[in-house]
Amino acid sequence: MSGGLLASPEPLARRYDLALVDLDGVAYRGHDPIPHAAQSLAGARTAGMRLVFVTNNASREPASVAEQLSGLDIPTTAEEVMTAAQAAAALLRTRLEPGARVLVVGGAGLVTAVREAGFEVVDRADDEPVAVAQGFHPEVGWKQLAEAAYAVRGGAWHVASNLDLSLPTEQGFAPGNGALVGAVQAATGVAPDSAGKPTPAMYRLAVERAGATAPLVIGDRLDTDLAGARAGGYPGLHVLTGVSTARDAVLAEPGLRPDYVGEDLRSLHEAHPAPEPRADGWWVCGDSAARVEDSQVRLDVRGSATVDTVRVVAAAAWESADAGRPVDPDGVPELPVGRH
Structure with missing residues (x-):
């Protein structure tokens, strides 16, 4: 682990045997599909990852949720839905x-x-x-x-x-x-x-039902999806397609922090490098580097901001906060990664 983020040299869809997938903000937004969600989830199934859609929505029955997902080109059965x-x-x-x-x-x-x-x-x-x-x-x-x-x-x-x-x-x-x-x-x-997230009850029920040994939580909200993952001891992937932004992740308290960050569900099929600290205080990942000076985040990026930029800023901010030197929220740069 580096800077609180986990490293995965292999795609997450191959590392974990079950994805506990949130709905709104991850698989769809209202009645609209989120770009790349259907193809990414289909690819995860092909890679051997099972899916259970875990939602805080208690108004609909699992069969209704499964029907909506199937209509968005995400074939789903009622048994693959866990509701609040x-x-x-x-x-x-x-x-x-x-x-x-x-x-x-x-x-x-x-x-x-x-x-x-x-x-x-x-x-x-x-x-x-x-x-x-x-x-x-x-x-x-x-x-x-x-x-x-x-x-x-x-x-x-x-x-x-x-x-x-x-x-x-x-x-x-x-x-x-x-x-x-x-x-x-x-x-x-x-x-x-x-009973719902951020308590981990639904995650535990879903894991037990699936008989999984290596589950991964996927969500867009730090205060529910990722907090529930932390509470249950499950690794969590924060996708930047919903409520919580990259900046929110950088400023998150320890109990809300994700283990992985991805722009969208395509990140299931990508390696996840973890930022590495340098002796001069900078954290480095890919073409991005960051450090904290006087409660301000200093950023050095070659080219456009990417998820690697989010990773290094989070690593630098989390290390500083955990050492008793919290970052000034106004000192966190804009991170135009993902769709918010």
Whole structure:
């Protein structure tokens, strides 16, 4: 390991036997495909890497997600999808007996997952549920949130599929499940338990289901995908096609840092060199070099910025921060790599 990044002389699709792939920002953006995603994932399968798509979205059933992916030229079965709804149902099983009543706030994916876990689904606090399972659905409104608040106030266990505050759409970022969960929490004063990323529960379920020995997490968000990878002890690839930018990675706290950085999913088929430190304080990778001086990042790049540039800036910034000399965010140069 150099500068906190891992080196892989061989393509990641050959080094790891399972890819735990996030959806929005990695495989697609809203209803639109992300360039190179379909071809790169097909090539990964050809190289022997299995795929499981792991999403914090709990509103849809796995078959629906698989159908969308297949329509984007990423052939997928329902068994290759792991949703936060399934993780929430698994979390409920750790405390509740089969047949227990659960008030579900969310879409069909969460309703199905809770029922398949052996619980009775209800939609009113008057039904005396012992738990509330809450996941995102665009039609969730005040009435459902109020019923959840009444139940939680009455002692029901509040389980959220995830706590993402924002949700990427074609128009930009909209309120996510975390924002809706926050309304219930504000009304009750009770903090919920969460089953989705950044907790590693879904990753562990997916790895167990696949019987994998060398999984790799792939995501675009440091605070969910990559934080979950760190929490679960899995190596993580940050692709620069979604929410978190290269600059975000450079400034990331240790628990959010990726092990690999790639411009997009083509990076599954590339070697990943790690930056190397020089005696004069510079970190070097390819045609890029960086060091930290007086909390400012100094950069020396021959040609245009590349992923190697991101690697050396991250290595220099992380080393400095870990030594108690954090980089001034205003001292990090623009890194025009990837599509943000």
